[in-house]
Amino acid sequence: MERMKDISDQVLLFGISENNDEDAFRILFERYSGRLFNLLYRMTQHYEDSNDLLQEVFIRVYKNRQKCFKMKNFKGWVYTVTLNLARDYIRLHKRRREELLDEKREKTGGIDLLNNSANEEIKRKILKALKKLNKKYRAVFTLRDIEGMTYQEISKTLSIEEGTVKSRLNRARLRLTRELEGTL
Template sequence: MNPPADHMTDTFSDEEIVKRVVNGEKHLYEKLMRKFNERLYRISMSIINDDKEAEDIMQTAYLNAYRQLSNFKHQSSFSTWLIRILINESLLHKKRKAQLEKTLTEHIRIDHQPETPLDNLMNKELKAILEKAVLTLPEKYRLVFVMREIQGMTTNETMEALEIGESNVKIRLNRAKEMLRTELNSYWQPGELLEFNLTRCDVIVNYVMHKINAG
């Protein structure tokens, strides 16, 4: 007995799935989205630094890519082609947002920028500290760092996605790491590492008290 069509596509390459989608099997596009959701989210966040806006940008990028699938020339991998669409959409969104904020400042005084979800979590957990440190990197260094170190993309994939040379990828990655070390050193002294923080304390206390009260 042959396996269901959806299971069979698990062995297909991205490019083969693209061809099947173009030929009418629209439901298979979901497989591509689920495969690349995390990668696109991280890359968009490295540009936008707002999770809700990043999700909106991803949706737009996926729709744009779907509408252009028939024009996909297979000169690069599908993932590289999709990432380029996402980066372009993210940068366009950032430009529009900057223009809107500039217009608003002509009419009202903005005392401070609203905090993002990541800002609200700052200094609560190491994860939040690391995320903030990454987001402080200048955009060109942040993109390379996210692609290479967080998303695990190869040097060649990064080169193709950003349309820069190999030496530029390596230089930007090394510079990003140097800047991160400097940024992270400002957060703690050696004696503060592995500190038993309030969050962990609350978890343990609440659990034990719940068990005591339940008994």
């Protein structure tokens, strides 16, 4: 099992797709789960739901194991699945959060509970500005500035040129700066 950790994703995916190899699946899970969970948590800000979404990512990996084995860029695909699940989660829960905030404001006589902490207010503004970004810019920004991936890793993950990664990141940062001007 120790030697399997050094095996490429393609070989592990072959074992999963052809032999339902549980050890290979476990290694693939261990290889990606930490970074994918961090990405999900940063996007959802909810620990339990991030765990649920992570499980859904790997359910999709298992269900698509035949397709995954034939992919040239499994890492890019699994990050795309993760980002899409996080976006779906945010979209579905956005309305509910807004309703809960409205209820709290009504109960407190209109006091904005978010202003209790300056850091929370700043964080909220940044997240709001981030949500306004086009998803291609948000993905690059999240992978680089939040996940800490290199330009080359992002290029491979998203199947785009390294120069495109740099220009999208620059545009994302400029748009975030413009969006946040005068609010922080």
